[in-house]
Amino acid sequence: MPAIDYKEQLLPNLKKYFGYDSFRPQQEAIISSVLEKKDAIVIMPTGGGKSICYQLPSLLFPKSTLVVSPLIALMKDQVDGCIANGIAAAYFNSSQSTEEQQNILLKISKAELKLLYVAPESMASLEHILNETYISCIAIDEAHCISSWGHDFRPSYQQLGFLKKSMPNTPIIALTATADKATRQDIAEQLGIISAEQFITSFDRKNISLTVRPADGRVDQIISFIEDRPNSSGIIYCLSRKTTEQLVDRLKAKKMNAQAYHAGLSFDERTKVQEDFIFDKTKIVCATVAFGMGIDKSNVRWVIHYNMPKNIEGYYQEIGRAGRDGVAASALLFHSYADVIQLQRFTEGASNQEVQLAKLDRMKQFSEATTCRRKILLSYFGELLAENCGNCDVCKSPPQVFDGTIIAQKILSTIARLNEKEAIGTIIDVLRGAKNAAILEKGLEKVKTYGIGNDISWKDWQHYIIQLINQGYIEIAFQFRNALHLTDFSKNVLFNGAKVSLTKPIVVVETIGNPKEKTKKSSSKGALFQRLKALRHSIALEENIPAYLVFSDATLQEIEQNRPLSDEEFLEINGVGQRKLEVYGDQFIKEIIAFNKEKKSKKADTHKVTYELYQQGLSIDEIAIKRNLKTPTIYSHIAKLYGDGLPINIYDFVTKTEVESVKKAKEVLESPPSLKPYFDYFEEQLDYFKIRLALAILDKKA
The missing domain is CATH 3.40.50.300 (P-loop containing nucleotide triphosphate hydrolases)
Known part of the structure; x- marks a missing residue:
């Protein structure tokens, strides 16, 4: 080249x-x-x-x-x-x-x-x-x-x-x-x-909320979960064909738009289910794991695992099919002992059976963990997260913790003394002073930490080691017969006095929260967003392409927020390239203009209310509180009222020096159509509302 x-x-x-x-x-x-x-x-x-x-x-x-x-x-x-x-x-x-x-x-x-x-x-x-x-x-x-x-x-x-x-x-x-x-x-x-x-790159998908639940009553929980998210797209992963079909029957009985996808269907049947999902004709697909690989459907809002996946890689990839547009999404996992037994049977006779079983065990540990879920996922892929994520079920309802530094030091020291060559079972046997054949044949009873943990049960030691793995203090080397290895975090505990928090072995029992109560209300509820979404749908039908290939939900939300009225403004939206501007720009801009016209009379009324309160001597903050509006919105009303010639003491809100600065910026920037270039010009040191007010003054003088 x-x-x-x-x-x-x-x-x-x-x-x-x-x-x-x-x-x-x-x-x-x-x-x-x-x-x-x-x-x-x-x-x-x-x-x-x-x-x-x-x-x-x-x-x-x-x-x-x-x-x-x-x-x-x-x-x-x-x-x-x-x-x-x-x-x-x-x-x-x-x-x-x-x-x-x-x-x-x-x-x-x-x-x-x-x-x-x-x-x-x-x-x-x-x-x-x-x-x-x-x-x-x-x-x-x-x-x-x-x-x-x-x-x-x-x-x-x-x-x-x-x-x-x-x-x-x-x-x-x-x-x-x-x-x-x-x-x-x-x-x-x-x-x-x-x-x-x-x-x-970072494996952290912050927009996906992680929840893990025991499998008891999972069908009713799934129905409740979906009812809290009406008209949203989602995937439910199941281990068997029979389960996908039975679950679809239950969902259809609740008038939910669901279809099954599995290897027992013909190629044409599978293709139709997949295309109906991509084109938003089907909202819910109950599928075996063969569904969804590489499909770039950006508006999948949730993923449910009816059964526990066979490994963390598969789980991570499958939940990653939700929220590809960066908008908030949910991942819900159900697990049971029966799942583990079934998955163990699936590994029988495989050439890499030992690796598969080790990874299954790691998945089981994730499901039973009482520490931050995201920390576990990231540490598995070698990425260490110092703080808890705040967006998983454990973080939202954390268990009681205690200072587990001494327990951690005993575990980490034993791993080090065994030269990072032994798996979890041997580490626990050494800590508890076991006298089985494997320990005696290797001469491990001579290790200095042998028996220092005989006051703690085998199961509890396992619980603590799993927590250290989940927190990134230990990693499992699958390629070396699942030996436990130390990480940089663990060396800080052994040599630099770092403290470790652990939780007692407990059973976490919680109900699934309604996302509407815990997450910030999405702008996708706005009337303009719904109109833009309807326009996108009609374009997709006309061109016979999936709606998200026109624009993603995230792009529509940005269009709703910024309301571009020119080609230049429309091109500033993330997800709008030159071709999409040329093909779709006019239609979306016309929709925004039509929406604005319909709201114009209401806007006139809202400006009038703000003016009346201003005349009564209320401050901007007081007006905002009284009207249940944001302060920047009230400032935009003030700018509009001043531009319309009403008696506003505009310099109460912006200084003459600031106006002169905006005037110079306007000359340098050659009167850009939006406020962001000004905001960037001032290196984010001059508020948007002051820029807006200054421009109102300059426009009136012009």
Whole structure:
């Protein structure tokens, strides 16, 4: 690839094609690495912006980018999204006719496609274009599928090692939402990209509220949960086909819009369920775990696990299908001992049975934990969270804690004295002074900490060790026979006097709270939002694409909040790129104008009420309290009243010096249409309401 100053093109292309003014963490570094033809392994949470990491570089490469993806539905969804953003993309699979496939190959030969999506099973049909004459970059999506250490191993992925051998100068970017250390190493080795830089972004999805409950009465709890969230989209994951169908019957009896999805359905039936969900025709899908991988439906508001998942990677990836737009979402997990037994049976005879059982045990520990859920998730992936999250069931109703520093020191010291080579059972046996064959054969009765915890039961020691794992003081090395390893946090406890809080073994019994009582009221309840949503729905029907591909809920909320009335203002909205402005901008701006006209008379009345209270001598804060409005709203009324010529002592609220400053800013900024450029100009030191008042004065003088 010829040397180009691609960095200057990154932000303009990000805005033009994807509608964003800035990159998310590490995106720019990843994209730069790919454009420099370096291999990369990217671990980024669902909804974190993985696809942009290869889609944006594809726009700057002279030839096509090959994207290996595991599911046809995933490919179709990605291609639809690319086309909606104005990017030339296609997928290649066995469902297409020979003529369609030949047409795609012709476009590749002419460098007319920026992105080509293909499943591993279809690679053989592309052998004539799989060379550096036609391919500039290779992206391996859902890369954890290549590893037997991974939670979703697919043998077809293991053939992909030939790509680096046949195209050694072509950069490979492997992407996944979930991969522990062992899986990341396996991905690098099997793809032949040992020296690839690893980009691991934060796994923290703060907008997802985490709740775990015992399975008693779960159907009634699920019905109550959904009734608290009417008309919202969600997924319920079940272990068996029978459960999905039985649960759908119960939900339909309550007049809920639900469908089942499992391997017992025909391909056409599964496709219809999936498409109905994507197009918002079905609100609830009760599914086995095969549903939802890679589907970029941004407005899924909740995910429920009817049964406990088999590992934390799968759980994390599945809850990540909620709230991809960054708006508040919920994850509810039910667990029971019966789930554990059933999942243990599923592992029997597997080539990596020991790994699967260890990960299942870790999932069980998560379900039974009495410490911050998010800390547990993040520490599992090697990310340490110092503070509790405040957005999980344990944080919202915390158990009683005690100073467990001495207990923690005994555990950590034993792990260290056993050279970080033993699993949890052996650690507890040493602490309790067990005299079983395994201890005596290894000579572990000679360890200095042997028997120092014989006053605490085996089960309670297990409870405390699990808490230390969950809090990030210990990590389990699955690749080394589940040995317990120390972390940087644990060294602070052993050597630097750091204190550790633990909880007594207790049973947590709580009811599921109504999110309406605990979360800030969403602007999605606004009348304009509902009208924008209806407009989006009609456009989606007309174009036969999912509504979220027009605009996400988050983008609609920002449109509602800012109410752009010009192309320039509309383009400032996150999620609005150049193509979407050209295609949809006029319709949405017209809807906003129509809404404003309908509200105009009411606005006149509201300004009049504010003026009457102002004449009575009430302060701005007093008016706001009396009218149950926000102070900035009252200031906007004052600016409008002053502009309309009413006798307002405007300089009571803004100084002449501030007005002069805004005047200079207006000249420098060349009269921008919105207030944000002014706010940025003053480095956030001048309040929005003062800028608004100063502009009212300047406009009246003009």
